[in-house]
Amino acid sequence: xVQLVQSGGGLAQPGGSLRLSCAASGFAFNNFVMGWVRQAxxxxxxxxxxxxxxxxxxxxxxxxxxxxxxxxxxSKDTLYLQIDNLRAEDTAVYYCARVPPAYCGGASxxxxxxxxxxxxxxxxxx
Amino acid sequence: DIQMTQxxxxxxxxxxxxxxxxxxxxxxxxxWLAWYQQKPGKAPKLLIYKASSLESGVPSRFSGSGSGTxxxxxxxxxxxxDAATYYCQQYNSYWGLAFGGGTKVEIK
Numbered sequence: 229x230v231q232l233v234q235s236g237g238g239l240a241q242p243g244g245s246l247r248l249s250c251a252a253s254g255f256a257f258n259n260f261v262m263g264w265v266r267q268a269x270x271x272x273x274x275x276x277x278x279x280x281x282x283x284x285x286x287x288x289x290x291x292x293x294x295x296x297x298x299x300x301x302x303s304k305d306t307l308y309l310q311i312d313n314l315r316a317e318d319t320a321v322y323y324c325a326r327v328p329p330a331y332c333g334g335a336s337x338x339x340x341x342x343x344x345x346x347x348x349x350x351x352x353x354x
Numbered sequence: 355d356i357q358m359t360q361x362x363x364x365x366x367x368x369x370x371x372x373x374x375x376x377x378x379x380x381x382x383x384x385x386w387l388a389w390y391q392q393k394p395g396k397a398p399k400l401l402i403y404k405a406s407s408l409e410s411g412v413p414s415r416f417s418g419s420g421s422g423t424x425x426x427x428x429x430x431x432x433x434x435x436d437a438a439t440y441y442c443q444q445y446n447s448y449w450g451l452a453f454g455g456g457t458k459v460e461i462k
Contacts, residue, residue, distance in 0.1 A: 263451075265398075273390075273398065273441055275451035287447050290355070323397055336448040340388040342409065344397035 230254035230343065232307075232324050237348035244314050244352075250307040250324030250345050258282070258302040261327035261339060264309045266320040267347075274320075277309065278327065278339055287337070314352045321347040356380050356444055360454035368462045373429040375457045377442035381449075382422045388443045389418055389427045391436075392456075398441065402427065429459075437461045 236248040250262070263278035277298040278287040286298050297310040307324050325341035332338070357380045367373050377387065385405035390398040400409045402418035405425060415430045429436055442454040 265453075272456045273392075273443075273453040275443075275453065278447070278451075287451075289450060328403075334448075336446050338386055338445050339447055339451055340400065340403050340443060340445040341390075341398070342400045342403075344399075347397055 232326065232343060232345035234322075234324055234345040234348045237322065237350045239351045239353065240314050241354055242314055242316060242352055245310070245312045246314065246350060248309040248311070248322055248324075248348055248350070252305045252307070252326070255326075257300075257305040259329075261330040261337070262300060262307045263287075263325050263327060263339065263341065264298060264307075265323045265325055265341065267323070268317075268320040276322070279307070287339070311350070314350075316352050318350060319352045321349050323347045356383060356446075356449040356452055358442055358444055358452050358454040360440075360442060360457050362457060363455065364458045364460065366460040366462050367432050369432055369434060371432045373432050373436075373459060375427040375440055375459075377420075377425040377427070377454050379423045379425075379444055383444045383446055383449070385421045386444060386446045387418070387420070387425050388445055389416075390441045390443065391438045392441065393438045401440075432459075432461070434461055
């Protein structure tokens with residue numbers, strides 16, 4: 229079955245760190261750009277980060293640069309999101325998602341999401 | 355960065371109605387636009403990509419149109435299962451991927 233299964237998350241203190249995981253199955257993980265999207269309670273969707281199939285290229289939202297690090301282990305078919313220096317405003321459900329075969333041209337890559345994980349809640353509170 | 359604005363934020367319609375949701379970009383994104391459906395407590399589901407291409411398995415009552423800065427998602431005959439929040443997304447990474455604020459569709 230083609231799926232993304234997320235783990236990690238939970239309650240963390242301001243200034244702390246968390247690592248989210250997303251295990252892929254049923255498709256050739258290393259062939260796909262992967263990303264993270266978050267949703268604060270009662271709010272809309274916000275793209276966070278994305279990484280190329282090899283992990284050699286990454287794209288990050290300006291709002292998380294310097295604190296969020298996306299990575300992947302293609303030997304384990306797993307995507308990660310490391311969140312450092314947690315803030316209250318990072319409280320959200322975090323989704324991992326797959327990009328269908330990505331097209332890049334010039335300075336742009338065209339990234340939308342066709343397969344999503346179930347989501348994992350991160351709560352930042354003292 | 356490009357901002358995406360959806361309207362209305364909420365709409366209420368009856369089963370069988372034709373429903374239209376608008377999405378506007380602050381500058382031209384050509385046809386690099388996707389639409390998603392999200393039900394409470396669930397992950398988003400891709401409906402439309404490249405402004406008007408229907409994702410496999412999505413009912414044909416869903417359609418998308420537009421280019422440049424103005425886009426529309428249409429549900430030709432609203433069904434009870436369509437009660438959800440709908441999001442547009444511009445997906446040219448040069449401008450930073452961006453979602454609209456969402457449109458909640460309720461069934462009367």
